[in-house]
Amino acid sequence: MPGAIVIGASSGIGAALARCLSEQGYRVGLAARRVDLLEQVRAQLPNPAFSQAIDISQPERAMAALRELAAAVGDVELYVISSGVGFINPQLEWSEEQRTIEVNVLGFAAMVNAAVQMLEARGSGHLVGISSVAALRGGRAAPAYNASKAFVSNYLEGIRQRCHRRGVPITVTDIQPGFVATAMAQSPQLFWMATAEQAAEQIFAAIRGRKRHAYVTRRWRLVAWLLRGLPAAWYQRM
Ligand SMILES: NC(=O)c1ccc[n+]([C@@H]2O[C@H](COP(=O)([O-])OP(=O)(O)OC[C@H]3O[C@@H](n4cnc5c(N)ncnc54)[C@H](OP(=O)(O)O)[C@@H]3O)[C@@H](O)[C@H]2O)c1
Numbered sequence: 001m002p003g004a005i006v007i008g009a010s011s012g013i014g015a016a017l018a019r020c021l022s023e024q025g026y027r028v029g030l031a032a033r034r035v036d037l038l039e040q041v042r043a044q045l046p047n048p049a050f051s052q053a054i055d056i057s058q059p060e061r062a063m064a065a066l067r068e069l070a071a072a073v074g075d076v077e078l079y080v081i082s083s084g085v086g087f088i089n090p091q092l093e094w095s096e097e098q099r100t101i102e103v104n105v106l107g108f109a110a111m112v113n114a115a116v117q118m119l120e121a122r123g124s125g126h127l128v129g130i131s132s133v134a135a136l137r138g139g140r141a142a143p144a145y146n147a148s149k150a151f152v153s154n155y156l157e158g159i160r161q162r163c164h165r166r167g168v169p170i171t172v173t174d175i176q177p178g179f180v181a182t183a184m185a186q187s188p189q190l191f192w193m194a195t196a197e198q199a200a201e202q203i204f205a206a207i208r209g210r211k212r213h214a215y216v217t218r219r220w221r222l223v224a225w226l227l228r229g230l231p232a233a234w235y236q237r238m
Helices: 012-023 035-044 059-073 094-122 143-166 196-208 220-229 232-237
Strands: 003-007 027-032 049-053 076-081 125-130 170-177 213-216
Touching: 003 012, 003 059, 012 027, 012 035, 012 076, 012 196, 027 035, 027 059, 035 049, 049 059, 059 094, 076 094, 076 196, 094 125, 094 143, 094 170, 125 143, 125 196, 143 170, 170 196, 170 220, 196 213, 213 220
Parallel strands: 003 027, 003 076, 027 049, 076 125, 125 170, 170 213
Antiparallel strands: none
């Protein structure tokens, strides 16, 4: 039975993906801060599963905790980093910008770092990061969020190049969701909303296909194409 760890498995996309992986026959390790929710997810899984409290905004402690969880799961071939926060922040409150950077940038990079070290020691494996279509452009409503997701996608690309150059067969998958109906997606203006389960299914398809990149759901590639093509002056007026 292959081993997998999902960081950010207490709710939303991460919880749905943990369920999907367990149903597909993985031994799953679940990590996040809310251990009560992790236990609820764990109790629903059909295969052996482990949980660990991890606050990724505390990098040193989080990296040690991830290594502990990996030892408990045993021979982990797949790491998924779904943890993230986002705030609509029109007033540009520094506390919200800072929190976004602490979790989505600092925490994300720390989890990638620890996971890659373990995969390299193992000799192969798969790393998946949950970025966002928001990575493609700056965003006035949540500047730190869009910028943090650009960091996520860019960092994953660098790690992919590194693994390739070192000749270690580690697949690196960048998932860019559009809107997914979770606690994070609360605005009434949202469209093309997927359920967390639909998102998990498509993420699993990208994992199985060893894709470098996937939009979730797939039709978000159209929005991505538009976002990339819009001149900055136009985009600013929208
Ligand atoms: N929903 C969308 O429309 C959408 C669109 C594009 C991208 N995404 C991305 O998808 C990912 C999952 O979000 P979601 O939509 O599933 O929202 P969610 O239900 O709010 O899930 C967020 C997850 O991140 C974890 N997390 C937050 N802060 C953490 C910390 N300091 N340490 C460890 N874990 C932490 C949460 O666990 P605890 O609170 O228990 O720690 C939770 O498991 C995020 O990276 C988000 O940016 C979401």
